[in-house]
Amino acid sequence: MVLGRTLAVSLVGLTGHLVDVEAHLAPSLPAFTLVGLPDASLSEARDRVRAAVTSSGLPWPNRRITVNLSPATLPKSGSSFDLAIAVATLAGAELLTAPAGVVHIGELALDGRLRPVRGVLPAVAAAVAAGRPRVVVPVANLAEAQLVPGALAVGASSLAQVAARYGAEVDVPDTTDPVVVEHQRAVAPVLDLADVVGQAEARQCLEVAAAGGHHLLMVGPPGTGKTMLAARLPGLLPDLVEADAVEVTAVHSVAGTFDPGDGLLVRPPFEDPHHTATPASVVGGGSGIPRPGAASRAHRGVLFLDEAPEFSTAVLQTLRQPLEHGELVLHRAQGAARYPARFQLVLAANPCPCGKAVGKGLDCTCRSEQRRRYFGKLSGPLLDRVDLQVELVPARAGDEAGDATSVVAGRVRVARGAAADRLRGTPWRTGAEVPGGWLRERLGADGSLLHDLDRALDRGTLSLRGVDRVLRVAWTLADLDGRAAPTRGDIGNALLLRTRGQGA
Amino acid sequence: MRAKDAVGRYGEDVAERHLLAAGWRVLDRNWRCRDGELDLVGMDGDELVVVEVKTRRSAAYGSPAEAVTRLKLARVRRLAAQWLAAHDVRAASVRVDVIAVILPRSGAAVVDHLVGVV
Numbered sequence: 001m002v003l004g005r006t007l008a009v010s011l012v013g014l015t016g017h018l019v020d021v022e023a024h025l026a027p028s029l030p031a032f033t034l035v036g037l038p039d040a041s042l043s044e045a046r047d048r049v050r051a052a053v054t055s056s057g058l059p060w061p062n063r064r065i066t067v068n069l070s071p072a073t074l075p076k077s078g079s080s081f082d083l084a085i086a087v088a089t090l091a092g093a094e095l096l097t098a099p100a101g102v103v104h105i106g107e108l109a110l111d112g113r114l115r116p117v118r119g120v121l122p123a124v125a126a127a128v129a130a131g132r133p134r135v136v137v138p139v140a141n142l143a144e145a146q147l148v149p150g151a152l153a154v155g156a157s158s159l160a161q162v163a164a165r166y167g168a169e170v171d172v173p174d175t176t177d178p179v180v181v182e183h184q185r186a187v188a189p190v191l192d193l194a195d196v197v198g199q200a201e202a203r204q205c206l207e208v209a210a211a212g213g214h215h216l217l218m219v220g221p222p223g224t225g226k227t228m229l230a231a232r233l234p235g236l237l238p239d240l241v242e243a244d245a246v247e248v249t250a251v252h253s254v255a256g257t258f259d260p261g262d263g264l265l266v267r268p269p270f271e272d273p274h275h276t277a278t279p280a281s282v283v284g285g286g287s288g289i290p291r292p293g294a295a296s297r298a299h300r301g302v303l304f305l306d307e308a309p310e311f312s313t314a315v316l317q318t319l320r321q322p323l324e325h326g327e328l329v330l331h332r333a334q335g336a337a338r339y340p341a342r343f344q345l346v347l348a349a350n351p352c353p354c355g356k357a358v359g360k361g362l363d364c365t366c367r368s369e370q371r372r373r374y375f376g377k378l379s380g381p382l383l384d385r386v387d388l389q390v391e392l393v394p395a396r397a398g399d400e401a402g403d404a405t406s407v408v409a410g411r412v413r414v415a416r417g418a419a420a421d422r423l424r425g426t427p428w429r430t431g432a433e434v435p436g437g438w439l440r441e442r443l444g445a446d447g448s449l450l451h452d453l454d455r456a457l458d459r460g461t462l463s464l465r466g467v468d469r470v471l472r473v474a475w476t477l478a479d480l481d482g483r484a485a486p487t488r489g490d491i492g493n494a495l496l497l498r499t500r501g502q503g504a
Numbered sequence: 505m506r507a508k509d510a511v512g513r514y515g516e517d518v519a520e521r522h523l524l525a526a527g528w529r530v531l532d533r534n535w536r537c538r539d540g541e542l543d544l545v546g547m548d549g550d551e552l553v554v555v556e557v558k559t560r561r562s563a564a565y566g567s568p569a570e571a572v573t574r575l576k577l578a579r580v581r582r583l584a585a586q587w588l589a590a591h592d593v594r595a596a597s598v599r600v601d602v603i604a605v606i607l608p609r610s611g612a613a614v615v616d617h618l619v620g621v622v
Contacts, residue, residue, distance in 0.1 A: 029577075029602060029621045030570045062567040062604075062616065 002026065004091030007103040007132060008069070008084035009123040010076045012289050013330075013337030014250050016126020018103070020070040021081065023088035028064035034085070036069030039077040039288050048079070048108050049086045056112035056160040057170050061093035075334045077288050079107035080117040083136065086159055087166070096166035099134075103127040104162075105145075106138040112159045116140035122250040124148045136162060144253065147246075147264055191232045193408055196225050198399030203229070205390040205497060207408050210236035211415035212476030213430035215323070215345040215385060217308075217378075220392025221355045226348035230272070230304045233346060235405045236412050237268045237301075244300045247340055251299055255292045269301035271343075275310040279318045283328050283341075290330040290337050295322050298343035308347040309377045316382055319345065323385050344432075347386065349378065358393055387432065387469045388497050415479040422475075431476045436468025439475060442485070449488055452495060461499060470494045515559025515605040516543055518613045522603065523555070535587055542583050544603075552595030554584040559605040569604035569618060577622055 002025040009016045019036075032046050046067075054060050067085050069076055083106035091098040105123055107115040120141040125148045127135050133152045137145045142155035156162045164172045196203060202218060206229055209216040216233075218226045240248060245264040252258035252265060273282055273294040280286070284293035295303055303319075305311055322328050326342035351357040352371040357364035364371075383389075419431050422442075428434045443449055453470060456462040462470065473494035474486035483490070520530055523546050531552075532545040544555040556576065558568040580600055588598070604616040 027618055029572055029618060030567060062569055 002063075002092055004088040004093070004098060006084050006087045006091065006098045007101070007127070008081050009103060009105060009126050010069075010074060010081075011078070011119045011123055011126075011254065012074070012335055013339055014122050014247075014254060015338070016123045016129075017071070017074055018127060018130045018132065019074070019076065019081075019084075020068075021084040021088045021104075022068045022070065023085070023092040024066045024068070025061055025063040025089075025092045026066070030062045030064065032065045032067075034067045034069070036067075036072040037075045038069065038081075039075065041079055042077055042081060045079065045082050045085055045108075048082055048110065049089065051110040052082070052108035052112045052159050053086055053090065055110060056158065056163065058090060058095060058160075058163060058168060059093075061089070061095075063093070065089055065092070075288070078117065078119075079115075080105050080119070080123065082106060082108040083114060083138075083156075083159070083162065087162065090163060090168065091166075096163050096168040098166055101132050102134045102136060103132050104136045105141070106136070106156070108159055114138035114140075114156055114158055114162075118256045119250075119254045120144045121147060121246075121253040124151050124153060125246070125250065127151070143263070144258075147249065191228075191235055192405045193232045193235070194401045194404040196228050196232070197401055198395035199225055199229065199392055200402060202226075202390050202392050203402050203408075205388050206233055207236065207412060208473065208476055208480065208497065209233065209344065209346070209388050210408070210412045211431075211480050212387075212419070212473065213344055213432040214387035214473060214476065215347075215432070217347045217349065217383070217386045217389040218392055219349050219351050219389070221358050221394060222350060224392040224394055226392060227306055230302070230306070230346045230348060231270070232405060233302050233304075233344075234268045234270045236409050238409070238413050238416060239266045240268060240300055248300050251292050251296050251339060255297055257297065269298055270304065271295075271298040271301070272304040272306060275305070275307045277311065277315055279312075279314045282315050283318045283322070284330050284337070284339055288332065288334050290332055292339045293328075295319065295341045295343060296328060296339040299340045301343060302346055303343040304346045304348070306348045308349045309374050311377075313377055316377065320381060320385075323382075345386065347378065349375070351375075351391075358391070384463060384465060385469075387473050389499065390497065411480060414482075415476065418479040418482070419476070422479075431472045431479070434472060434475075436465075436471055439468065439471045443471075449486070449491055452488070452492055456495060462495075466498065470498055473497055511561060511607065512557075512559050515607065515613070516557045518559075518605050518607075518615060519544060519555065519557040519603040522615045522617065528553075531591075531593065532587070535583075537583065537586055537590070539586065540579055540583055542580065542587060545584075545587060547593075547595070550596040552584075552588070552593060552598045553601050554580055554587070554598070555601045555603055556580050557603045557605065559607060561607050561609070563606060567604060567616070568606060569602055569616060572602050572604075572621075581622055 004023040008019045010019045084104040087098050090096050107117050116138045124145045128150045135153045139155040139157045145153035160170050160172045163170050245266050249265045271294040282293045284290050322341035328339050328341045330337050352366040354366050453467050474490040477490040478486040529547040535542045543557040560568040599620045600622040602618040602621050606614040
């Protein structure tokens with residue numbers, strides 16, 4: 001037989017497609033061609049595979065080798081096809097017998113060792129979903145591959161080891177050091193809410209945001225603890241449920257920001273892009289099939305924009321789609337990639353360019369037109385989606401620290417549990433996701449509850465969408481206080497929380 | 505005669521014996537004209553075959569077949585037309601083969617016959 005075949009996986013965004021790798025060896029002048037829409041990094045696989053095969057002590061077949069990656073119309077990229085190409089070629093040369101239905105993933109080093117690749121988790125998940133649970137991955141990716149339920153993952157440290165397993169006559173170098181990527185283990189600094197002095201209102205706001213998954217805007221002069229508070233929000237959030245953890249881990253695996261040694265990511269991620277970030281870096285981008293950006297890496301976690309008015313308008317506007325739909329669809333010439341992006345948005349801003357326009361704003365040196373322009377960037381459609389807006393004032397010497405993270409996180413867990421009980425049987429999990437109509441139906445017969453809202457609506461300080469959003473926050477406040485339904489006080493508080501900053 | 509020429513000539517001898525053993529008629533060997541040289545011309549049944557023979561003493565610098573470039577094959581093809589013009593041979597078709605010969609330091613020569621490479 002002059003035809004060798006095996007399987008690999010091509011990733012488009014987070015979606016994996018099973019790819020047939022076929023190698024045909026024709027008795028003609030030696031050549032090696034790769035067809036099936038490979039991109040530049042995949043075309044280089046030819047040179048890597050050839051070097052790796054000869055370095056492993058296997059003879060390179062002097063034939064006209066045509067490797068086809070089928071379906072040939074699906075664009076493919078990356079180095080994860082190296083192992084499959086090598087196995088198919090050697091099988092075609094009858095140097096080994098490739099077992100049917102086994103998926104091969106991995107990049108080859110020139111000396112024949114196997115290097116880890118990105119995106120192993122979604123790739124293995126796709127293979128399992130396609131009914132091919134037997135997967136060979138680089139040793140350094142084995143822990144990640146084994147996270148997929150139902151996967152029969154086998155690790156290999158070199159091409160020679162794989163070939164020997166399949167019956168090739170080759171010496172397996174037992175001293176092969178597997179390529180292990182040293183992840184810089186980020187020693188997660190213990191961020192405790194007790195570190196924040198004063199700011200009782202802001203801390204309560206943070207608790208409400210954590211309990212209901214509401215977006216949050218903090219306005220205050222420099223040095224009042226906006227950044228500190230935002231960095232402590234993930235600590236208040238409960239662990240991710242398993243389905244979410246798999247999804248979040250898959251995104252981070254594709255983005256290359258994930259240490260498989262730690263298992264699935266179960267803590268909500270925290271992303272704080274610098275304000276010079278480009279739209280492509282926030283929503284995802286890159287040539288060929290785009291890669292996930294900060295918004296997708298913050299999926300099921302917190303996306304924190306410090307100095308939000310300093311971000312370019314384009315970046316702020318691109319966030320509207322994920323805020324609405326919870327996912328990002330990035331279209332490029334080679335195809336569209338779909339990444340989840342259901343994050344909790346936290347914005348921090350100074351009240352004006354000089355940062356001193358708090359209270360009566362007597363210290364502020366900005367012109368009114370400067371102030372308007374500064375905040376104008378945030379206002380409008382984006383700010384309308386932010387449920388909680390809080391103004392921070394400089395702390396006083398006598399201010400005391402509040403509850404520790406563990407205490408607040410406990411209250412958040414109870415409130416989330418209450419919300420989950422109420423929302424059982426619906427597709428929503430936190431108060432922030434629920435449509436307004438559903439909330440109004442549950443409010444009961446007491447019409448006076450909506451009285452304040454109706455007045456705000458008539459005065460024009462609240463939009464119709466704003467009414468729904470105030471109701472969501474009111475339900476979260478009721479959950480936090482252990483009430484079955486919001487009272488008039490809860491609705492008043494929610495209205496206050498929404499309009500206290502620059503929004504009113 | 506230089507050593508590499510001797511190797512080449514010996515390789516052509518090996519290739520010729522290989523073709524004769526396969527039942528070919530060898531019509532010409534080292535046919536020269538102004539544009540170059542054809543190593544072997546033979547008849548495989550009623551098909552005229554122009555053979556390029558490439559010989560090496562080891563595969564250390566790659567298989568000899570790899571050294572037959574596209575440019576070289578284009579010239580062989582052109583020469584085949586000239587050979588046909590100069591000889592009165594009626595062939596059903598014409599093709600170009602490459603025979604790669606490796607002459608190890610000890611043991612028999614290894615012949616790799618690549619059929620119809622153009």
